[in-house]
Amino acid sequence: MNPQIADAVASVDRTFLFIFGVSVVILVGITAAMVWFVFRYSRARNPKPADFDGNLTAEILWTVLPTLLVLGMFFSGWSSYRALRDVPAGAMEVKVTARMWSWAFEYEGGKKSNVLVCPVGEPVKLAMESSDVIHGFFAPAFRIKQDVVPGMTTYAWFKADSPGEYDVFCTVYCGLQHAKMLTTIQAVPKEEFAAWLARSDRPAGGPGKALLDEKGCLGCHSLDGSPGAGPTLQGIFGHTVTVLTPDGREYTTKVDRSYLRDSILGPDPGVVKGFEPIMPEYAGQLSDEEVEHMLDFLEKGEAALPDGREVADQQGCLGCHSTDGTIVAGPSFKDLMGRTTRLDHGGVVHEMTVDRQYVLDQLAQPENFRVQGFDPIMPAYPDLSEVEKEALLRWLESLSGLPGAAGESGGAMPGEREGHATSGGHGEHPKP
Ligand code: HEC
Ligand code: HEC
Numbered sequence: 001m002n003p004q005i006a007d008a009v010a011s012v013d014r015t016f017l018f019i020f021g022v023s024v025v026i027l028v029g030i031t032a033a034m035v036w037f038v039f040r041y042s043r044a045r046n047p048k049p050a051d052f053d054g055n056l057t058a059e060i061l062w063t064v065l066p067t068l069l070v071l072g073m074f075f076s077g078w079s080s081y082r083a084l085r086d087v088p089a090g091a092m093e094v095k096v097t098a099r100m101w102s103w104a105f106e107y108e109g110g111k112k113s114n115v116l117v118c119p120v121g122e123p124v125k126l127a128m129e130s131s132d133v134i135h136g137f138f139a140p141a142f143r144i145k146q147d148v149v150p151g152m153t154t155y156a157w158f159k160a161d162s163p164g165e166y167d168v169f170c171t172v173y174c175g176l177q178h179a180k181m182l183t184t185i186q187a188v189p190k191e192e193f194a195a196w197l198a199r200s201d202r203p204a205g206g207p208g209k210a211l212l213d214e215k216g217c218l219g220c221h222s223l224d225g226s227p228g229a230g231p232t233l234q235g236i237f238g239h240t241v242t243v244l245t246p247d248g249r250e251y252t253t254k255v256d257r258s259y260l261r262d263s264i265l266g267p268d269p270g271v272v273k274g275f276e277p278i279m280p281e282y283a284g285q286l287s288d289e290e291v292e293h294m295l296d297f298l299e300k301g302e303a304a305l306p307d308g309r310e311v312a313d314q315q316g317c318l319g320c321h322s323t324d325g326t327i328v329a330g331p332s333f334k335d336l337m338g339r340t341t342r343l344d345h346g347g348v349v350h351e352m353t354v355d356r357q358y359v360l361d362q363l364a365q366p367e368n369f370r371v372q373g374f375d376p377i378m379p380a381y382p383d384l385s386e387v388e389k390e391a392l393l394r395w396l397e398s399l400s401g402l403p404g405a406a407g408e409s410g411g412a413m414p415g416e417r418e419g420h421a422t423s424g425g426h427g428e429h430p431k432p
């Protein structure tokens, strides 16, 4: 990197103004000369045509001057091209993923977002990839425009000198919602950026995790979905469970704070189906405050699921799927779960009920599950984590009014829906 080339924006603007200035001078000069010639050499003034026989000075001038001008434009353009391409050492790298029709950003350390947050005054290098077709990353405020091409990584860099929001567009026509492929660059003061980057995507659970460890809960319950003597606590909040009461009845309920409190302190709401009744009673052994900390952690801590809508937003699902019943590029997510979908297997239509497994299949191998009447453009999502998939599924269920949904009361499902794969029975809902 040439340390002289510090400011790409100023350099690009200088080149633009230089070329523009030269063009204006030439335009004005040629126009004035033409007008002068029309006047000076009109037939009225010169009844007899004169015969010119070459002019060495004029020929040298009109060869040398344009050559110098064009070379000047070239060098000016070359130096600002260098300014755009030479990434300063130590630039913060951000991974940019373009897909129909959204932008996703991933920072060092793995944090993700869908607006590009960056510290003021620090150079940022964008390493850009496309997961489908060619897109173009255009941030006019920083004078950068770079194609984003599937199968290769292209790059650009910029530095924001003052805090603010700067527009980002896609400049390559990439399909139906191309015009909506917009985002922003949000430049914030350095300290604010550091705090933002350090902040976990989900609020921390306070001392709850340490307490679960201290009190021995983690001996029987995992926090990462792996099996144990008791059900995993990952994503337990908002989850629908099937519980057996001591008198042999079975009911489903949604896990909320009061269910969790009762499970830990009693009265026992019943035994989770498929598990032995070996969960100790903790009444008298845990203070209310300790239990509240544990519940905070289970509700909001790292074992809690991310917000399904945010996952869908980050993964770009919402660029193609609406949540309000309108058709964008793909079928709407509204009332998706339990709906009958018509799949086109090379001309043979096959009806299927949308359930959890079907959604997972769509995400893994969309090419095998093409919905009739839509273009086959649904991308595969092999990299979604289990937690992200679960969050997506629960969110889709909530958009379909099924249990498992946040804010819905658990219990019986709407009778006409069939074939869903949530782990619930249709039982009564007794007050334990
Ligand atoms: C000896 C193993 C063991 C220990 C220790 C233990 N549990 Fe459990 N826990 C279980 C089992 C088995 C179940 C499922 C059967 C039941 O519901 O009683 C369960 C159920 C639960 C449930 C209900 C889960 C669901 O899916 O509905 C919660 C909540 C829970 N335990 C929290 C805790 C907490 C908090 C602690 C520590 C204070 C703890 N457990 C300690 C074995 C254990
Ligand atoms: C580029 C646009 C696009 C993106 C991005 C996209 N989808 Fe799709 N999706 C489609 C289209 C088009 C269809 C219907 C044709 C097909 O099945 O390929 C579809 C079908 C589906 C279906 C089946 C719907 C039915 O009625 O049977 C599900 C479920 C689905 N997508 C979920 C998702 C999820 C979840 C995401 C994000 C992780 C996502 N899609 C991202 C375009 C997209």
Ligand SMILES: [Cu+2]
Pocket (backbone or CB within 6 Å): 099, 100, 101, 134, 135, 136, 170, 171, 172, 173, 174, 178, 181
């Ligand atoms: Cu695009």
